[in-house]
Amino acid sequence: MKILALDLHWTWNHEADLLWQSINPDLWEKTRNPWITLTRTPKSDLAAALSDPDTKALIKASMARRKYELERRTWFTQKYPESSLSEVAYFSMEFMLSEALPIYSGGLGNVAADQLKAASDLGVPVVAVGLLYAQGYFRQEITPEGTQKALYPFNDPAHLPIQPVLTPDGEWFRLSVQTATGEIWLRAWKAVIGRATLYLLDTNDPSNPPAIRCITTQLYGGDAELRLRQEMVLGIGGWRLLHVLGHRPEICHLNEGHAAFAALERARCIAEDLNIPFSQAQIIARAGTLFTTHTAVPAGFDLFPPKLIESHLTFYSEERLGLPIQEFLALGRLNPENTDEFFNMAYLAMKSSCAVNGVSQLHGEVSRSLFAPLFPRWPQREVPVSFVTNGVHTPTWDSVAADDLWTRIAGKGRWQGTLEGLGDAVRHLDDESLWQMRCASRRGLLQALSEELPSRQCTVGEDGLWCLPTPALRPDALTIGFARRFATYKRPDLILHDEERLVRLLKDENRPVQIILAGKAHPKDMEGQAMITRWVNFCQRQDIVGKVVFLADYDMALAQKMVQGVDLWLNTPRRPWEASGTSGMKVLVNGGLNLSERDGWWAEAYTPEVGWALGDGLEHGGDPAFDHTDAQELYRLLEEHVLPEFFERDEQGIPRAWTAKIRESMARLTPDFSANRTVREYTETFYLPLSERYRERYQIDRCSAPDIFDRSKMLQAGWSSLRIGEVVIPDKESGKSPHAFIHPGTIDPKLLDVQLYAEPIEEKARIVPLHRTEDLQDGWIAYETDVNLEGEISDYTLRIIPVMDGLCVPLEAPFILWQR
Ligand SMILES: *Cc1c(COP(=O)(O)O)cnc(C)c1O
Numbered sequence: 001m002k003i004l005a006l007d008l009h010w011t012w013n014h015e016a017d018l019l020w021q022s023i024n025p026d027l028w029e030k031t032r033n034p035w036i037t038l039t040r041t042p043k044s045d046l047a048a049a050l051s052d053p054d055t056k057a058l059i060k061a062s063m064a065r066r067k068y069e070l071e072r073r074t075w076f077t078q079k080y081p082e083s084s085l086s087e088v089a090y091f092s093m094e095f096m097l098s099e100a101l102p103i104y105s106g107g108l109g110n111v112a113a114d115q116l117k118a119a120s121d122l123g124v125p126v127v128a129v130g131l132l133y134a135q136g137y138f139r140q141e142i143t144p145e146g147t148q149k150a151l152y153p154f155n156d157p158a159h160l161p162i163q164p165v166l167t168p169d170g171e172w173f174r175l176s177v178q179t180a181t182g183e184i185w186l187r188a189w190k191a192v193i194g195r196a197t198l199y200l201l202d203t204n205d206p207s208n209p210p211a212i213r214c215i216t217t218q219l220y221g222g223d224a225e226l227r228l229r230q231e232m233v234l235g236i237g238g239w240r241l242l243h244v245l246g247h248r249p250e251i252c253h254l255n256e257g258h259a260a261f262a263a264l265e266r267a268r269c270i271a272e273d274l275n276i277p278f279s280q281a282q283i284i285a286r287a288g289t290l291f292t293t294h295t296a297v298p299a300g301f302d303l304f305p306p307k308l309i310e311s312h313l314t315f316y317s318e319e320r321l322g323l324p325i326q327e328f329l330a331l332g333r334l335n336p337e338n339t340d341e342f343f344n345m346a347y348l349a350m351k352s353s354c355a356v357n358g359v360s361q362l363h364g365e366v367s368r369s370l371f372a373p374l375f376p377r378w379p380q381r382e383v384p385v386s387f388v389t390n391g392v393h394t395p396t397w398d399s400v401a402a403d404d405l406w407t408r409i410a411g412k413g414r415w416q417g418t419l420e421g422l423g424d425a426v427r428h429l430d431d432e433s434l435w436q437m438r439c440a441s442r443r444g445l446l447q448a449l450s451e452e453l454p455s456r457q458c459t460v461g462e463d464g465l466w467c468l469p470t471p472a473l474r475p476d477a478l479t480i481g482f483a484r485r486f487a488t489y490k491r492p493d494l495i496l497h498d499e500e501r502l503v504r505l506l507k508d509e510n511r512p513v514q515i516i517l518a519g520k521a522h523p524k525d526m527e528g529q530a531m532i533t534r535w536v537n538f539c540q541r542q543d544i545v546g547k548v549v550f551l552a553d554y555d556m557a558l559a560q561k562m563v564q565g566v567d568l569w570l571n572t573p574r575r576p577w578e579a580s581g582t583s584g585m586k587v588l589v590n591g592g593l594n595l596s597e598r599d600g601w602w603a604e605a606y607t608p609e610v611g612w613a614l615g616d617g618l619e620h621g622g623d624p625a626f627d628h629t630d631a632q633e634l635y636r637l638l639e640e641h642v643l644p645e646f647f648e649r650d651e652q653g654i655p656r657a658w659t660a661k662i663r664e665s666m667a668r669l670t671p672d673f674s675a676n677r678t679v680r681e682y683t684e685t686f687y688l689p690l691s692e693r694y695r696e697r698y699q700i701d702r703c704s705a706p707d708i709f710d711r712s713k714m715l716q717a718g719w720s721s722l723r724i725g726e727v728v729i730p731d732k733e734s735g736k737s738p739h740a741f742i743h744p745g746t747i748d749p750k751l752l753d754v755q756l757y758a759e760p761i762e763e764k765a766r767i768v769p770l771h772r773t774e775d776l777q778d779g780w781i782a783y784e785t786d787v788n789l790e791g792e793i794s795d796y797t798l799r800i801i802p803v804m805d806g807l808c809v810p811l812e813a814p815f816i817l818w819q820r
Contacts, residue, residue, distance in 0.1 A: 001050075004062055005034040006161050009194040011098040012117060012395040015065055019058040023049045033100045035161040070195060074123020075417055076683065085683075085691040087249035089242055090116065090128040091259030093234060094137075094219060095198060099557040100161050101191065103130065103200070105137040105220055106485050108294055110582050111359070112255050114393035115682075118675035120194030121395075121416045124683050127247055129238035129262075131230060132157070132189050132200035137219045140520045140553040141459050144466040146536030149459075150523045152218065162189045162200065165245070174205060175241055180315035184212050186237045199245075201237050220522070228304050228312055231345065235261025236316065243269045250691035253682075254291045254353070257302055257345035263289050263352030264331075268321055270698075278321050280709050282352070286812065288694030290686045291353040293346060293385070296366050296579045302345040304332075309343045334373050350374060354693065354808040355686050358387045359580040362603045366576045375814045381760075384811045388685065389601055390580040391678035394670065397586040399564035401440035405433060406589070418680070419671040426667035431659040432652070438567065438591050438662065439475070445565020446473045449516075449551075456552055469539055471549040477512035478646045481566030481592075483554050486521035486528040488622075489577040493531045495570065496538060497631030505638060506544045511647045514547045516562060518554035563587045568642060571596035572634065575603075575619055585673040591662045595637060597630070601673060610665040612637050693806055708806060712813055714747055715802050719815045721745025722752075725780060727798045727819050729756070732789070739784040740770060740798050740819075753803035754783045758795035766790055770798075 004016055020028045024041040031037060041049070049055050076083075094109030095101070095116070104110070112128070119126040138150040157164075165173040165188040175186040185205040191198040202216040215229045239262040242249065252266055263285060271281035295301055309332070310325055317328035330336030331351055332343035350356060350371060358364040364387030368380050375383050394415050398406070406414060409425040450473075457468040473479075486492050495502060495515075506513055517535055521528025532550070539548045551558060563569065563586035571584050571594065578600035585601060587594065595612040596602040606613040614633055620626035645657040671677060697708060725741035742754055749772060758766040770783035789796060798819035802809050810816070 001038060001059060004059075004066060005038040006163060007066065007192045007194065008097055008101070008161060009066070009069070009120070009192075010034050011100075012393065013069075013194075016058075016062040019055065019062050022052070022055045022058060031100075033098075033161070035100060036159060039159070074121075074195075075680070076123035076125070080688065083688060083691075084695050085250055085687055086125060087247060088119075088124065088126045088251040088253055088687055089239075089247065089249040089262075090126050090253045090255060091234065091238060091262050092128065092130055092255035093230070093258040095128065095130050096556055097191070097193065097198075098161075099555060102136040102155060102555070103133050103219065104556070107580075107582055108256060110392070111294075111390050111580075114391070114396060114582075114675040115679050116193050116196050116198065117393040117396060118391075118415075118679040120196045121393075122676065122679055122683075123195060124679055124687070126196045127242065127249065128193075128196060128198040129234065129242065129259075130198060130200050131216050131219075131234055132162070132187075132202040133219045134202065134204055134217045138221075138520070138523060139555075142457075142468055142532070142536055142550070142552045143459060143461060144463070146533035148521060148523075148529050148532050157189065162191045164188070165190050165199070175201075175237060175244065177237060177240070178315075178319075184208050186233060186241070188241055199238070199241055201233055201241060203233060224304055225308060225312075227302065228308055231258050231302070232261055232312065232316075235259050235263075236265045238262055239265035239269065250288045250694045251687050252285070252289045253687075254289065254349050256292065256294050257349040260291075260345050260349040260352060263349070264321060274698075278323060283709050283712070283812075284694070284697045286352055286808075287354050287697045287806070288690050289353040289355075290682075290690060291346075291349040291356045292359065292388070293349075293356065293367050293370075294359055294363075294579050295346065295370070296363060296577045298370060301347075303342040304345075305342055306339065346371075347374065350811070354690055354811060356385045356811070357686070358385055360389045360601050360604060361387050362576055362600065363387060363579040366579075375810055377816050377818065378810055378814065379759075382810070384808070386685075388678060388681050389604065389673070390582055390585070391673045391675040392582050392585045393675040394589045397560060397563055398589045399437075399441040399444055401437045401444065402564070402590045405429070405437045415674065415676055419674065419676060422671050423667040426663060426670075429663060431654050431656060431663075434591060434659045434662050434666075435654050438659075441590055442479055442565050442567065443475050445479070445516075445561050446475055448561045448565075449473065449549075453551075468536065468550060468552065469545055471514070472546040473514055473516075473549070474512050477514045477547075478568065478643065479566045480513065480515045480568045480570055481517075481562045481587075482515065482570045483518040483551075483559060483562055484571070484583055486519040486531050487525065488527050488531075489574045491572045491574060491627065491630075492517075492519060493534055494572040494627065494631050495634060496534060497628065498635065499538065501635050503541070503544055505635075505643070506547045511643050512547075513643070514549075516549055516551065516566065518551040518558055518562070520554055559583065559586070563592060564590050566592050567646065568592065569594050569596070571599075571602065572614065572630065573597050573599050574622065575599040575615055575617075585669075588665060588670040588673060591666055593658075593661055593665055595634075595642065605669055605673060610661060610669055612641060696806055708804070711748070711751060711804055712807065715751060715813050715815060718744075718746035719817070722747060722800060722817050724798060724800065724817065724819050729789070729793045729796055732793065737784050737786045738768075738770070738789070738793075738796075739773070739782060741776070742781050742783060742800065743779055744781065749781055751802055751804050753801050755799055755801070756785065756789065756796045757799050758789075758791060758797070761791055766795070768796075 020034045020037045024037050028037045092112035094104040095113045096104035096109035097113040116128050135152040141149040167173050173188050177184050186201050187205050189200040204213050267281040267285040270284050271278045314325045317323045317325050332348040333341045358367040367385040368383040372380050372383050410422055535550050539550050569584050569587045569592050581600040584594045593611045597614045598617045614630055649655050722745045723743035727740040729738045730736035754770045756768040768785055768787045770785045773784045774782040800817045802813040802815055
């Protein structure tokens, strides 16, 4: 029983729901939380329920299903039975697994948790590490003036579906960490997510001084110092925890730069295990480290003043890593010599990884420009940041009606394999089934809201009870959803640009439209909070009252209801600041359609058959004139396309154009923008090859063969001694081959890749390698190629870059020499 209630598999697999209902129907209905249901039911009631033969049978069946689920052959075990990958360690500041474990703020936690769940479905071995925040992220209340109030209810660990990590003797496990000011203690907790495990650390150990105990109180609260301390606990404490518990993952996956200290602690553990210098262990650790960046603007990077790093990390760096603090600081700097430069966690992550990716195709591009300064003279497109577009864990976000429909066409285990054929199955669905599912899902949302609106929307203030207007939502209205963080770049007020034009739309009785909104603004973000106020005031306009509702306290549970029920999901960020965005993906499985700026995932997902797009696909910064253009376009799309398609019905009452879009959006986009696809892509593109590389390096060092360490030293030290002599690119008609003369200086020529390079034509790279033909006098070497050059010969120039088996170029060796 306890095992079932503590396995967060229940957040997406509802097979045991009947069991919990039979134990305490009221509590279950209210919380939908098995752990609360189990632990809050009075002992006598529980005993009575458990003696019931039906309940007994349900327990037995649920346990059997769990056993089957854990033992079944998975995508990973089937496809990679001999894999060298035994475990991936996944680090993230936040995880949005369930309302039952509120240790998240938004998108980043969503990505982390959905991937963890998909890894469990697919059998990819992942152990995750995060922090247990006593208060999580703030909760929101709206005052009668329309201002946001931040509340911090306490997460009592006893009510969370987690358990303390225990020692073999059954004692609470505590991790001791030496600091300059003495020993501090970290407590460790464990959450089970199907096959995956999530460890959570907190500092609230009674024997710690108060300043230490507060480190893990709030997520994204406090100042830079608190953030640094949290990141130290997550990275250093987190890796050490895994190590002490016996985990030896080949892969360390850093979900955003926050966790980058983990890479250093990992190297320290390797140095200790193999008895080698830290600098060598760093190179081994690096082979198995993947960094996923989520930021689209430089201001999004975590930056720490050098003084702060010195005061908090000198002890760790010098005593633990054996690294002078100035060298430590250099790891987070663009220019190691610049002692004023702040310490950039993303740079540390870059310098600790053998692979880096952004979270959508567009964000990959943006990230290459952000990180270009680390790779001077490299063409931007070769800056080593690729992309894996995010996806959402479909079973977490689907409605009951959508789940039924998908089960009918594709069976129960449909999200556990490769998703092949799912699109075709959807294309066979008739309009009637799709439309019925949509209407049932919309009604489900309105039903859920009508139940919880009274408590969600009301506050008791100086003037007594006050409630946000409770709308009269209609089951037949086009229901538009907009919910996300209220940050300026997301332009939550774009649709309010011309209020009267929006009001005209809302007042049309023949084509009823309603808008459901929610979102929090960071307590320090005054502009974001002003936008909330603007919306709350708008909702109270007499002429449209009841048609627009702002729901207080956006959270995962509300997000689930909204994405299941709405017809249209609206997203209006300023391109290219939405790195990926995930909320729009959540409506796909439910047959909701997207109207969004061409940014993040929508920039690659949009075609006219699946929804609507705003913007011209270019960047306009914060230009108010473009906001105006975008707003006009938004109204035009709503007036001329969205509403007509939704309200144009045939004799059966079905909007055929709309259902056609639903079908295409579900068929084409749901599989592609699922966490299932994302995790398979991470596994095949990164986890598997990096784990090979990691094992090789770990091994190489053991037999102390001439290794990457010496060779990268050689490249570093010798690069400036490299010379390019004469380069000859004869006319194509001459029948002669291009050739060149190189002096490798102190570098072994085997480590050099001599190439003719031209700017790509239509995205197609034009890089032609030259091979070594003859060693000449004084160390000069002749190179040649007989490959035909594409395009004009004058496009080409010679360049040399490092090359070496197993070396990550240019991440580990950002050297490049150009002829001109
Ligand atoms: C999905 C989700 C997010 C992320 O939404 P974006 O539109 O990608 O910013 C944030 N908060 C909650 C509660 C969510 O469910």
